Amino acid sequence: MAEEIKQPRIGVFVCHCGTNIAGTIDVEAVKDYAATLPNVAVADHYQYMCSTPGQQMIQDAIKEHDLTGVVVAACTPRLHEPTFRTATKEGGLNPFRFEMANIRDQNSWVHMHDAEGATEKAKDAVRIAVAKASLLEDLYPKSVPVEHAAMVVGAGVGGIQAALDLANAGIKTYLIEKSPTVGGRMSQLDKTFPTLDCSQCILTPKMVDVGRHPNIELHTYTEVEAVDGYIGNFEITLRKKARGVMSQDEATAKGIVGGGCNGCGDCEAVCPVIKPNPFELGMAPRKAIYIYHPQVVPLVYTVDFDSCVKCGLCVEACGDKKAIDLEMEDTFETVKVGSVILATGYEIFPVEKKREWGYKQFDNVITSLEFERLICASGPTGGHLVRPSDGETPMKVAFLLCAGSRDNTGVGKPYCSRFCCMYSLKHAHQVMEKIPGCQPYIFYMDIRSFGKMYEEFYYRIQNEGAKFIRGRVANILEDPKTKNLHVYAEDTLLGRPVDIEVDMAVLAAAIQPAADTDHVRHLFGVSCSQDGWLLEAHPKLNPCGTTTAGIFLAGVCQGPKDIPDTVAQAEGAASAASIPIHMGKVDLEPYFAQCIEEKCAGCGMCVNQCPYSALDLIEKDGRTVMHVTEAKCKGCGTCGGFCPGGAIYMQHFTTPQIVAQIDAFLLGGEE
Amino acid sequence: MAEEEWQPKIIAIICNWCSYAGADLAGSARTQYPPDVRAIRVMCTGRVDPLFIMKAFADGADGVLVSGCHFGDCHYIAGNYKCAKRMFLLKSVLKDLGIDDHRLRMTFVSASEGAKWAMVMEDVVKTIKELGPSPINQLKQ
Amino acid sequence: MAKGYNDPAMEEKFQDRYFHATTETNPEFIKEIERLGRTHAHMCFQCGTCTGSCPSAPRSSYRIRKFMRRAVLGLEKEALTDPDLWLCTTCYSCADRCPRDIAPTDVIMAMRNLAFKEDIVPRNFLKTIQLIYKTGHGVPNNDANRAARLKLGLEAEPETTHKYPEFIPGIQKILDHYDMKETADRILSEGEQ
């Protein structure tokens, strides 16, 4: 802390960012002003400070002027702090002797019409930064080893892909899924656009792979209970929900030779309790002991303890396999991983909230996901599309796009759900293919067929005879006798209101984050965007990362995407998540708290403030003082903000540094 | 200087993860707001020592804004709760000292709320302009 | 743009039907509409939910979406002189269903206000103004009704301006503040000439 006291010598570099900054702020004036500030040894400006010549300027100036600190007034530290720290280091200074003044994102861009005000604000920002830079010290990141394992939360197609990539890269991977089987939403779909290959056919091999990959430890019917630790060293507690049924491995572990569930289904046959199957969206029954569908991975039955009457018939039927334990309880397991990928997916917006379309009011109004099950050969009707009201084959079907998407009323979702246009085209194709003479009507505002071969698919469906009506549906009314539906809209291209009587209407309902997303993101410390989707670190340059080091995102949990985009992002996330694991160690930013023992009264009030249990009281030289476990400290500074004796030294955000910033703003500047 | 319209001195201490990112987002979206506020970045509002704020007022700040994550969204679990509690207490201290407690404000702006950040800026500047120069500045003169 | 044909019928028949965005439109129109209607009409994306909800659309040429378009583009004259403007029953179904959270009905009401300033207004509206000016009521009492009221045990005149005519001058002051009576009388008398 207190080696040789050297008069600070600061170099200030003002960036033009092309015209982004220089178009509003008088950079010349800011540079000239900086040169007048105390401790400033050199001030300069340049077109693009982040460019190679810009960085070279910093390196040269450090040497030429024997600088002790560097200030760059440019964009935001959230973008280029790493760049300039590297330049500072290359110039021979400790990288933490760099400070940034944000004069673009929080200045020139938001005060575009107030050049004078913006320039004054930029001068103040530079003055504040110089004040801090004058007090910066050498800091050394703490290097910690990384656990050679990863976790993927959510086993839809995104989670499956990410887990397979990690596992194939030689990383032990825990794949966590809250439902009894992997597969997610994609396993509920019939066919996929634009290739029309069967969803299950392309997904099942991957589902099987995750079930038997030697590097993947699959935990279905399991939820994340608690998360502790930091990048490289997450300790994650899993709640393995009581399944009521043991797998063959679990049975073997308990010494039941040849026992455990082999998926024979004898239990299901005798179970007297019938409940709707959520996989079939309630359109087919299941028993209290169930599997969602025959392709489940793992092929192990699950007892729904909410509906089980514990009659014991299943236990009898299971016989010597002894797989069923109706007294089973939740168990907990803690695993250690280096990085985590969240792939928690989505659910359908409760479109009955948009009452005008009559979902859940009229039998023959269904959602697109229900349509997928009804048209699917393994679905509740064996792939025969029928009207829920009477089981008849529909000959006219209306497809309503943007059912709750692009909706600013506060009831629906303001965003585009992004894949509804394409699957609705696919649905139109399917009804024409399966039911000769069946006429689909697609009510749309815009057809967003943006992907590879998507526009061509639109062309094909139009050619096959689907009728496109450019108008959003105003409302649907049911003919009380026939249960047919009247769909009211305006054909905006024709300029006439339309009333089309159809047998069935399919709502391309908006999607929203899966129900537990908020809970999961809080566990992992990940932010969300305004719509509740998990927030990426940067929308363009870091779409798989989050602001919490070591946590990555894959698939729809980050925002609506179709299967190709989900898989692509999953592979990206897997790659990103594998980097620290392959490096074997990570550097933690050295923003640790330190105890100034002379000032510490040992009151211990800070100990309770720390959310990470990084602080303890210890006996030292006959006194009680606080002690920081650096690996646990994440540098929030909550202890430092609280300590009544000012005995906590928050590295890089020290009290003298912050007070200097405050003073520089309020007391410094022109007299 | 004195002849011109009075420019309030307002300082904002904002957290790195939510409000600072939200302020950056207002920038990317080019949402315009008045330039009166100067920001100091800390990792978490939990770092905000009440003494910083007292120092700012003693130095002559007309207003102080502390802005962090929404409750439940703190990058460090609960630093924002702890800060909010301190701010609440501090407000009553300010009142006792004869400083209108509206001069100190705590807001919660997430990384995705650029527009809200701009609204906060508008509102803080408006509030402080309505309150006028800090009584401490008047004393100093 | 006139073509200079000597036959006015031909000039009319072949009149320029291009939409001239720079010369034909009034940019103030949408601002006035949004001020009066208190709704962000410029955010309309022409989905047609309004027309699809409209009880007048299937029995007339009235297309509320078209009026929204005219508002957005500033086609003031075209909007205010179209008699369909007066076919809105103000049922507000469009307002409840608009995905952009606009109230098209209030856009129509704002346009009607602007039309009234141009003396474009159906006679029935003016007659209502005259009745209210005179009696305080748009649908005033009559002798048959007075008799019926007495039979019911009510007073012949209800507890309104009918029973308390001393309130009528106050109402007239409000209407006079906006020159309502004067305007109504003038437009109606001009129509009779």
Added chain:
Amino acid sequence: MHEYAFFLGCIAPNRYPGCEAAAIRTSRNVGIELLPLKGASCCPAPGAFGAVDLRVWYAMAARNICLAEEMGKDITLICNGCYKSIYEVNERLKEDDELRDEANEVLAEIDMEFKGSVDVYHLAELYYDPKVCGVEKIRESVVRPLDGTKIAVHYGCHLLKPLKERRFTNSENPMWIEELVDALGAEAVQYRNKMQCCGAGGGVRGFDLAHSLDITNEKMINIAEAGADALTEVCPFCQLQFDRGQVEIKDKFGIEWGLPVLHYNELLGLAQGMSPQELALDLHAIDCKPFLDKIL
């Protein structure tokens, strides 16, 4: 006893006085006292006046609200058109300083000031609100159940829409007036496009009568399909459109429906034992006798 200032409007007292008489008596039976709002005028009609100059609409409605503010009573009323004007203007002036100042500038000329001190309720919503009356109390007040009758309900647009500016939560398929009808012993029947407009509003009845009647006629087709014995509503202007409108429909289109149209208060009056004479049902253009025969 809950006391309210009773805003009469125009059509109820001047065309269907039975509605007024019924409202006063039926509400008293369920614990609501309606006090005369002396000197009230036209609300003013939202379609007719809002269309020509919204500023006048605000000022005139504000004057009516001021009368109740002077009484210190919340307002209740029995007409959807009045509800739109009085309720909406009250809420908007409370929220929007600019609108309020503009209205008060005019009101100052007649020594009045809008303060925003009262609330506005439709009597039907008070009937449904368990804190004031509630369906059970309505049911208990019935002495002559309307057993065996099928009644179609017309809510009317301005009661529920625009929904964002109302206390209600559903303008697409509400059922609460049906509950109030069922409480009288009648069967509330559902019919196609229940929420469609009666066709009268926005000045259309005066501007293009045939157009407005064509809308009404579509409703009559749908109601007839459901086999209703009568139609009930909570708006005298809708009542006028359905009742006299049927005569006009016969004149213009040659179609005769003969469907009795009764305000909910008239229906409630019958169920509470009032005679057709006490409700002046003879003033209705469509003879109510076929309906009355089923219950008397």
